[in-house]
Amino acid sequence: MRFDVLTLFPEMFESPLSHSILRRAQESEAIKVVLSNIRDFATDTYSKVDDKPYGGGPGMVMKCQPVFDCYHNVVKQDATKGRVLMMSPQGRRFDQKFARELSKEKRLILIAGRYEGFDERIRIGLEAEQVSIGDYVLTGGELAAMVIIDSVTRLLDGVLGDAESNKDESFSEALLEYPQYTRPDEYCGMRVPDVLLSGDHGKIAEWRRQQSLERTKKWRPDLLENLEKQD
Ligand code: SAM
Numbered sequence: 001m002r003f004d005v006l007t008l009f010p011e012m013f014e015s016p017l018s019h020s021i022l023r024r025a026q027e028s029e030a031i032k033v034v035l036s037n038i039r040d041f042a043t044d045t046y047s048k049v050d051d052k053p054y055g056g057g058p059g060m061v062m063k064c065q066p067v068f069d070c071y072h073n074v075v076k077q078d079a080t081k082g083r084v085l086m087m088s089p090q091g092r093r094f095d096q097k098f099a100r101e102l103s104k105e106k107r108l109i110l111i112a113g114r115y116e117g118f119d120e121r122i123r124i125g126l127e128a129e130q131v132s133i134g135d136y137v138l139t140g141g142e143l144a145a146m147v148i149i150d151s152v153t154r155l156l157d158g159v160l161g162d163a164e165s166n167k168d169e170s171f172s173e174a175l176l177e178y179p180q181y182t183r184p185d186e187y188c189g190m191r192v193p194d195v196l197l198s199g200d201h202g203k204i205a206e207w208r209r210q211q212s213l214e215r216t217k218k219w220r221p222d223l224l225e226n227l228e229k230q231d
Helices: 010-017 020-027 064-075 096-102 120-125 142-153 201-219 221-230
Strands: 002-007 032-037 083-093 107-111 129-132
Touching (some): 002 142, 064 120, 096 142, 107 142, 129 142
16 A cells, blocks of 8 residues: 655654554555655745635644645656545544555555644645544644554555454454453463463453453443444
8 A cells, every 4th residue: 555645744754664563564565655745845935834824813824835736746656546634633533444444545645734734725625535533633643644554554464464463453343352461370469361371262262252342341332332323
């Protein structure tokens, strides 16, 4: 999958992309991440990418021209049509289902905002879908874009070492994952549940299912309510 990111701070992506699974995913060419600096497309003398809002009010708004020009430059780099996602607290809430949906795409074009956000004509003109990573306001869309790249990448075939890793984990079927333990079997007086040491795979599967249900009920009852609504 190809990710294009339009941002004023491409350097922010360097560290997350150069470690662990995301680094390996790029090395194996499961993903390609292309960063474009919106400021490179500013045409005025001071490379200005923002301006005062019409009608007054605090802060600055991202101007149309640098974003449009950056976008057109990105689009022509690859013939694959991309789904255009604009990072915004006003957007569709990002969750595991949305990540799964995006993992089916061949190309995602992510636009990260700054300041007070984008001139409205950018959303309209680029036919961008707005995506929010939660009901809070970040200083910029870079972290949101990284969250999307990370969570979508790990769903792509061959990216995670163990093919099972995606299957049981939290949200995979609207439940939180069961508790996990590793060696030693006792630490500071806390023992690993006997069933996990029993070698009885049927019992282990049953225990895990029960634990998943219990912790979802306790910590995220909203997930179960949503599941019931879908039935
Ligand atoms: N004034 C805007 C509003 O109230 O909708 C918020 C602007 S915010 C300070 C600057 C940029 O951060 C936004 O344009 C967006 O790209 C990004 N951003 C902030 N919160 C976000 C969130 N929850 N999800 C995704 N992107 C977010």
